[in-house]
Amino acid sequence: MITGYTTGAFDLFHVGHLNILRAAKGMCDRLIVGVSTDDLVFEYKGKRPEIPCVWRTEIVRAVKYVDVAFRREVMDKVEEWRRIKFNVVFVGDDWYQNEKWEKWEAELEANGVEIIYLPNTPGVSTSRIIEHVRSGQ
Numbered sequence: 001m002i003t004g005y006t007t008g009a010f011d012l013f014h015v016g017h018l019n020i021l022r023a024a025k026g027m028c029d030r031l032i033v034g035v036s037t038d039d040l041v042f043e044y045k046g047k048r049p050e051i052p053c054v055w056r057t058e059i060v061r062a063v064k065y066v067d068v069a070f071r072r073e074v075m076d077k078v079e080e081w082r083r084i085k086f087n088v089v090f091v092g093d094d095w096y097q098n099e100k101w102e103k104w105e106a107e108l109e110a111n112g113v114e115i116i117y118l119p120n121t122p123g124v125s126t127s128r129i130i131e132h133v134r135s136g137q
Contacts, residue, residue, distance in 0.1 A: 002027075002088060003084075003086045003088075004028030004030065004031045004086060004088045005031075005032045005080070005081075005089050005090070006024050006031070006034070006091065007036060007072055007091075008020070008033075008036065008092075009036045009049050010059065010060050011049035011051055011056060012050055012129050013059050014129060016120060016121035016124040017060075019121050020090065020120075021033070021060075021066060022065050023090070024065070024116075024118065025066070027088065027090070031066055031067050032069075032084060032086060033068070034071075035056050035060050035069055035071055035072055036053070036072050037073050038052060038053050040072065040074070040075065043075070044075060053071055054071075057071055075100075077089060077108060078108060081108060081111065081113060086113065087112070087113060087114065088116060089113060089114070090116050091116070091118070092117070092120050093119050094120055095117070096117050101115075
């Protein structure tokens with residue numbers, strides 16, 4: 001059985017989020033999703049999500065491709081692997097060759113974990129949706 005893992009803020013859930021979850025589930029038997037807490041999102045994005053973590057987690061949990069969703073409080077993928085023991089981790093290709101990810105990749109691959117970068121949906125992002133709504137267009 002292949003256990004997959006992915007994470008994200010999943011703020012203002014949109015088709016790009018759905019595409020990542022669908023693609024990830026297509027490559028594993030069990031998909032576990034870590035939904036970043038509000039504080040964690042602030043830590044790595046410098047802004048708070050529009051939707052509270054408890055609601056974002058419920059939305060992700062309701063997606064048919066997701067087997068387990070939980071509130072995620074740490075960024076470190078190796079620490080998460082130690083707790084969850086996934087076989088493959090899925091990440092958006094916008095993180096490819098990111099310094100943090102290169103470090104995690106080396107450690108995860110040394111433990112037999114495969115890293116798969118999934119393409120983001122062109123033209124779709126939470127930031128763009130927020131910008132569009134705030135501009136009144």
